[in-house]
Amino acid sequence: MTQHPSAARKILLDCDPGVDDALAIAYAVGNPDIDLVGITTVGGNVGLGKTTSNALRVLEFLGAGDVPVTAGSAVPLLRVPVTAEEVHGADGLRGARLAAPVTSPRPGQATDFIIDTVLAAPGEITLVATGPLTNIALALRREPALAAAVRDFVIMGGSSGRGNVTPAAEFNIAVDPEAAAIVFSAGWTVTMVGLDVTLQATADAAVIERIGGLGRLAADLVLPCLMSHADGDEAGSAKNPAHGPEVHDVCAVAYVARPAVLGCEPAQVIVETTGRWTSGMTVTDFRAPPEHRNALVATTIDVPAFWDSVLDAYTALAAALP
Numbered sequence: 001m002t003q004h005p006s007a008a009r010k011i012l013l014d015c016d017p018g019v020d021d022a023l024a025i026a027y028a029v030g031n032p033d034i035d036l037v038g039i040t041t042v043g044g045n046v047g048l049g050k051t052t053s054n055a056l057r058v059l060e061f062l063g064a065g066d067v068p069v070t071a072g073s074a075v076p077l078l079r080v081p082v083t084a085e086e087v088h089g090a091d092g093l094r095g096a097r098l099a100a101p102v103t104s105p106r107p108g109q110a111t112d113f114i115i116d117t118v119l120a121a122p123g124e125i126t127l128v129a130t131g132p133l134t135n136i137a138l139a140l141r142r143e144p145a146l147a148a149a150v151r152d153f154v155i156m157g158g159s160s161g162r163g164n165v166t167p168a169a170e171f172n173i174a175v176d177p178e179a180a181a182i183v184f185s186a187g188w189t190v191t192m193v194g195l196d197v198t199l200q201a202t203a204d205a206a207v208i209e210r211i212g213g214l215g216r217l218a219a220d221l222v223l224p225c226l227m228s229h230a231d232g233d234e235a236g237s238a239k240n241p242a243h244g245p246e247v248h249d250v251c252a253v254a255y256v257a258r259p260a261v262l263g264c265e266p267a268q269v270i271v272e273t274t275g276r277w278t279s280g281m282t283v284t285d286f287r288a289p290p291e292h293r294n295a296l297v298a299t300t301i302d303v304p305a306f307w308d309s310v311l312d313a314y315t316a317l318a319a320a321l322p
Contacts, residue, residue, distance in 0.1 A: 284297055
């Protein structure tokens with residue numbers, strides 16, 4: 001596993017791999033300013049068994065098989081599960097050429113791992129969620145002190161203006177809006193890295209060309225994921241080949257390492273759970289009084305700086321691959 005300096009930001013990544021989750025894991029492993037202390041998995045892009053297997057597959061391919069993986073919730077709190085195989089493929093990593101995992105997830109539940117890891121190092125762990133928020137909501141219900149013990153909490157999810165699975169709702173929030181409502185009302189500040197910025201983080205032809213020189217990392221993981229993701233029919237995705245596919249989840253992890261790549265505005269975010277047409281919408285009020293603000297909402301992204309950071313991490317990772 002890559003050794004990180006003592007000043008690296010410790011992150012615990014809750015995810016549902018998924019091709020863009022896989023790319024986010026690669027960024028976290030390759031960036032020297034991030035210390036990936038663990039991964040928890042949730043049902044989302046594909047079912048829980050596959051998201052867990054995919055996390056293990058990606059870590060082993062990257063030479064980071066010692067990062068612990070713990071499985072979490074297979075289903076939303078109240079709703080029928082919704083998955084996205086049409087975007088991510090039947091196995092969740094459509095196009096990636098990775099072996100089956102030889103390691104196994106840790107025993108126990110993701111909620112226990114999240115609570116134990118954060119409370120053992122109060123103020124040190126940045127919790128990053130790039131899938132449905134079921135595990136986080138369950139952890140908060142069991143241990144409300146979690147909200148005060150994290151260093152930061154960052155999600156890829158939501159939008160202040162548009163959705164991608166419905167006109168109102170982004171996928172990660174729409175899959176489990178009740179969980180998202182619990183998370184946004186937990187008394188902490190949620191940094192919401194949503195579609196406002198992630199739809200701009202596209203891998204254009206110049207980025208693809210730079211990635212092409214990264215050997216096995218490019219050939220077996222990054223390029224297959226990017227190209228298959230570009231062929232998916234996710235609503236709201238870029239279809240213009242000149243723009244290329246988005247890498248939604250990478251944006252949330254990149255914010256931890258390079259906060260300056262995103263511009264964020266304080267706001268109140270309320271999750272709609274009952275609307276016939278708006279279920280899963282993150283209703284965002286930038287004019288809310290300060291005492292009601294519960295979020296920092298990413299509204300701008302420095303796309304060249306973002307890709308410089310991502311490609312620096314991938315280049316270092318490619319050089320270290322076994």
